[in-house]
Amino acid sequence: MEKHILILTTTNDFLGKFEQENVRILQQRGYVVHYATNIHEPHYFSDLERLHKMHVIVHPIEIARSPFMIQDNQKALRQIVGLLQKYPIQAIHCHTPVGGLLGRLAGRLCPGKNIVVLYTAHGFHFYRNAPFINHLVYYRVEKLLARYTDILIVINEEDYRSARKFRLKKNGSLYKLPGVGLDRQIFRPVSQQERKTLRDRLGIGDEIFFLLSIGELNENKNHRVVLEALARLRRMHKDISAIRYGICGDGFFRQHMERWIAEMGLEDNVILYGHRTDIPQMIGCADATVFPSKREGLGMAGLESLAMGIPVIASDNRGSREYMEHGKNGFVYRYDDIDGFAQGIEAMKKLCPQKRKRMAACCVASVKPFDQEYASALMRRVYTDMERRIEAEAYEKDKQGRDQYHYGRV
Numbered sequence: 001m002e003k004h005i006l007i008l009t010t011t012n013d014f015l016g017k018f019e020q021e022n023v024r025i026l027q028q029r030g031y032v033v034h035y036a037t038n039i040h041e042p043h044y045f046s047d048l049e050r051l052h053k054m055h056v057i058v059h060p061i062e063i064a065r066s067p068f069m070i071q072d073n074q075k076a077l078r079q080i081v082g083l084l085q086k087y088p089i090q091a092i093h094c095h096t097p098v099g100g101l102l103g104r105l106a107g108r109l110c111p112g113k114n115i116v117v118l119y120t121a122h123g124f125h126f127y128r129n130a131p132f133i134n135h136l137v138y139y140r141v142e143k144l145l146a147r148y149t150d151i152l153i154v155i156n157e158e159d160y161r162s163a164r165k166f167r168l169k170k171n172g173s174l175y176k177l178p179g180v181g182l183d184r185q186i187f188r189p190v191s192q193q194e195r196k197t198l199r200d201r202l203g204i205g206d207e208i209f210f211l212l213s214i215g216e217l218n219e220n221k222n223h224r225v226v227l228e229a230l231a232r233l234r235r236m237h238k239d240i241s242a243i244r245y246g247i248c249g250d251g252f253f254r255q256h257m258e259r260w261i262a263e264m265g266l267e268d269n270v271i272l273y274g275h276r277t278d279i280p281q282m283i284g285c286a287d288a289t290v291f292p293s294k295r296e297g298l299g300m301a302g303l304e305s306l307a308m309g310i311p312v313i314a315s316d317n318r319g320s321r322e323y324m325e326h327g328k329n330g331f332v333y334r335y336d337d338i339d340g341f342a343q344g345i346e347a348m349k350k351l352c353p354q355k356r357k358r359m360a361a362c363c364v365a366s367v368k369p370f371d372q373e374y375a376s377a378l379m380r381r382v383y384t385d386m387e388r389r390i391e392a393e394a395y396e397k398d399k400q401g402r403d404q405y406h407y408g409r410v
Contacts, residue, residue, distance in 0.1 A: 004087055006034040007056075008080065008094040008103045010065050013047040015056065018122075018180045018300070019095070021372065022379055023054055029383065034087065036080060038063045042216070044250045045275050059083055067098050080106040084113055090390045091116040097125060101141065104148040114393035116386050117169075119145075120153040120177070123297025124162060127318050130295070142166065150389055151382060153177050155298045158318040173385055179298045181375030182307050182367060189309040189364065190284040198285045202246075209243050209349045211313075212286040214279060214301040215293070217251035217272075222292040222315065222335055224260055229341035231264040238346065243269055245290075248276040283308050288348045291315065294335045298322060306330075306367045309360035313344040323370065329363045 005026055007015060015023065015035055023033050035051060036059040051058050063076035080102055083089065092115055094103025100119045107117040125138035139162075146152065146166035153175045154160045160176045168174065190198070196206075204210050215221040226245060234240050247257070247270070254272065261270050276282055279301075283289065289305040289312050296302075296319030302312050306329055314320040315335035326332045331347065333340030351359065 002088065003029070003031045004034060004089045005031045006036060006080075006083060006087075006089045006092045008036045008063075008092060008099045010038055010063050010096045010098050011041045012037045012039045012051070012058075013042065013045055014095060015054070016047045016050040020054065021181055021376055022093075023056060025376065025379055025383060027055070029387070032057065034059060034083065034089065036061050036063075036083060038076075041065065042251070063098060063102060065096075065098060067101060073098060073102060077102050077105060077109075081109050084110045084115060089113075089115060090393075091118065091386055093118040093120070095120050095122060097138075101145065104145045108148045114396070116150045116389045116393065117148060118151040118153065118382070118386060119149050120155070121159055121163070121297070122155060123295060123319065124154075124159050125295075126162070127295055128158060146172075151175070151385060153382065155179055156318050156322050158321075159297070173382075175378060175382055177378055178370045178374050179300055179303060181372030182300075182303055182370050183372050184307060186280050187283070187304045187307040189360070195284055198281050202285055204244060204285055207242055210285055210287050211243065211245045211290055211345065212248065212282060212288075212305075213246070213290045213292075214248045214282070214305075215291070216249045217247070217253040217257055219253065220294050221249070221253075222294050223247055223253075223257060225292045225315075225336065225338060225341055226290050226345075227257075227260050227264055227266060227270065228338045229345060230266055230269055232338055232342045233346065234265075236342075240269060243345070243349070244271060245269055246271045246273055246282070246286075248273045248279065248282055250275045279304070280308070283310055286310050288313055288330070288345075290341070290345075291320070292335055292341065293317060293319075296320065303367050303370050306363040309363050311348060311356075311359050311363055313341060313348060323366055325362070325366065329359065329366045 026033050033056045035056045039060045061076045061079040062072045064072040084106060092103050092107055094100045104117055107115045124142060126135045143166055146168050149172060150169050151173050152163055152168060154163050155177050163174050213223055230240055261267060283305050289310055291299055291302045291312060292315045296317050299319040302314055305312050312330035314324050314330060314332050316332050324330060324332050331344035
C-alpha cells in the first residue's frame with residue numbers, strides 16, 4: 001500500500017528553506033509527500049521550481065499568516081479537509097502557527113481517517129516577556145490544540161518546558177529538536193582568499209567593516225535598532241564612514257526601511273540587498289552578523305553565521321539563549337537596547353586579529369550540538385514513532401471492521 005503524508009505551512013518557501021532533509025527522510029521511507037501552502041506568499045519570491053525538483057505534490061491553499069484573517073483561513077481549512085478526504089493521507093505534519101492551528105483542526109474534523117498529527121512549533125507566541133494578550137490567547141489555543149496532537153516537536157528549552165505542561169492526545173509524544181540541522185559542508189569557515197574574492201564581488205574593500213543581517217523585513221526582525229545604533233555612534237562622534245551594514249531579505253517593511261535610512265542619513269552605510277539565494281557567500285564576506293529579533297524560536301541564520309566562524313551581535317531571546325555566550329562567540333543585548341548594539345558594533349570593529357581568531361574558533365565550537373546529523377537522527381526517531389502510530393491506527397480500524405462483520409453475521 002502506498003504511503004502518503006501531508007506537510008502544511010503558510011509560505012511556499014518554508015519547505016525548501018527548512019524541511020528539505022525531512023522530505024528526503026520521508027521519501028527514503030517510501031512516502032509520497034504532499035505539500036499544502038499559499039503559493040503566493042511571500043509575494044516577492046516563489047519556490048515552486050525547487051519544490052518541483054524535490055518531487056513533492058504541491059497543493060495551493062488560501063492559508064494566511066495571520067490567524068485573524070478568518071475568511072481566508074476558513075477557506076483554507078475546508079481545502080485541507082478536502083485534501084485529507086481525497087488522498088490516502090495517513091499523517092499530517094504541520095508547521096507555523098496558523099499551519100499548526102488548521103492542520104490539527106483538520107485532523108480533528110476527519111475522525112474516520114485516523115490521521116496521525118505532528119506539529120513542529122518553531123516558537124510559541126507566549127514566550128517569556130511576551131505581551132499579556134499573547135499568554136491570554138495563544139497559550140490557551142496551544143493548550144487546547146495539544147489534545148489533538150499525536151507528536152509535538154519544539155526547538156528550544158523554554159518552549160520545551162511550556163510544552164511539558166500540555167496534555168497531548170492519548171499516548172502523545174514530545175520531542176525537543178536542535179533546529180532543522182546545520183549543513184556544515186555548506187556553512188563552514190572560508191579561507192582568506194575566498195573571503196577576498198567574495199568581498200571584491202560585492203565591492204566591499206579591505207578597509208570596510210562589513211555587518212550583515214539576514215531576515216525578512218518586518219517588525220519582529222527589528223532591523224531598525226541597528227540603524228539607530230549606527231546613528232547613535234555618529235552622534236557620539238564615532239567615525240562610521242568605513243562601516244557597511246547589509247541586509248539580505250525582503251518584505252512589507254521595505255518602504256519603512258528605506259524611509260528610516262534616509263531620515264537617519266545612512267544612505268552611504270546601509271545596503272538593502274533584497275532576497276538572496278547565496279547566503280553562505282554573503283556570510284563569508286562579513287566581519288560580523290547582527291540578529292536583533294524581538295523573538296526567535298531558534299534563529300538558524302545566527303547558527304549559520306557562527307558555523308562559518310563569523311561572530312554574532314544578537315538580541316536576547318529564547319532562541320539566541322540556546323547558543324549565544326556574551327563575549328565568547330559575540331555579544332548579546334536586549335532587542336531595544338540601542339546603546340548596547342552600538343557598543344557591540346564598536347567592540348566588534350575594534351577586535352585585534354588575535355582576539356578575532358579566538359572568537360571565530362569559539363563560534364564554530366558553539367554550534368556543534370546543532371549539526372544536521374543530530375537533527376536528522378532525532379527526526380528519524382520521530383517518523384518511526386509516527387509510523388508506529390499509523391500501524392496502530394490501521395490495526396484498530398481493521399479490528400473494528402472485523403468485529404462489525406462478525407456481529408453482523410451473528
